[in-house]
Amino acid sequence: MEKERYYTENEGPITEIEMLALQKAVELSKEIEDIQQITILIHTKGNTGYIERTIGEKYLKGLFNGTVSAYSNGPKIKIETLRTYDKVYGWQKKNSILLAFGLDSKDLFKYDDDPSVKAIVAHQWMKTGVAEWAKVWNATELISNQKAEPTDLPDVIVQEAFNELSKVINPSTGITHHMDNARCKTYLRALNKYNYELNSIKVKSYLVTNLKWDNRHAEDVIKLIEKLNSGSYFKGGEKTGLQNHIKRWKSRI
Structure with a gap:
């Protein structure tokens, strides 16, 4: 199955769009077979303000421990930082939806190679943060539901x-x-x-x-x-x- 890719063409952490990104990740976890985890990928443990706004502060510890379920009998939601995620060996990784908050194209290209990642939902903070990745992979913009304009072919x-x-x-x-x-x-x-x-x-x-x-x-x-x-x-x-x-x-x- 072709990996599904979505992104938000916004600037800055906006609660409504953060919620939309989370909802899309949950929706994909129901549509794609054998999804075991929704991985919220962030830069550091200090970048959690938007997650608290979206999911709630009381769930934060459970999100880091991977004990919060997306829905009844659904996959777990787990927060990983760039550092902790990179330390997870391939055989330990679960089939997941990657919900990336504030990452850029360079980061996304790297994690796009991961076969355990079945879909990516990228919520950017900079206007052109994920533009290159979105164009290369013809990703779908969440709000407009339009595909990113593909990159021109070389000579x-x-x-x-x-x-x-x-x-x-x-x-x-x-x-x-x-x-x-x-x-x-x-x-x-x-x-x-x-x-x-x-x-x-x-x-x-x-x-x-x-x-x-x-x-x-x-x-x-x-x-x-x-x-x-x-x-x-x-x-x-x-x-x-x-x-x-x-x-x-x-x-x-």
Whole structure:
């Protein structure tokens, strides 16, 4: 089943929208099979004022302990901080709805990789806090019920370069192997030399949605792209014969 993703296009902690986000998480827990927990993910234990407004102060301790039920015989609601959640091993994680309060796109991309997370409801505090994540995944805005406008695709030659890269590397390791890393650097150097736009958001969107890369592996590519776009350089990869790669990609279009 495709992971469901929702977000709120607001600015600041607003009680009514916080309640709407919580209600959506509860609703999804009833619709998606085998949901064991609604995880409220926050930055630190000090970021609980909005939760007290939404659920009530008397339930706060139970929320940290995971003893509060969403409804009769329903999944438990548990508060996790970024620190405590990251310490939970994969086999210990329960199938959950992730209700993210105040996180940004970088955080959401990371947790989107987690197979135990079956849906994400993101309540942002900054106007563009989750915009990148929402566009990449075409998430649904809670109030308007409209899909986020998808990110544009990169140039077709850029697409072909990453299509080829994806076929020859190990998808479970991305470009962590030195040979795959060198190949990626060669391809990026060729695209950059012949003035093909390497837009980090477009490339990341293409990698994770079209080519099914995990976010953590896509990020390794984006870091290299950002180096090139900043006028810097990286070691490794080929520096000659780059036009041959461009010719090969063009021949397939």
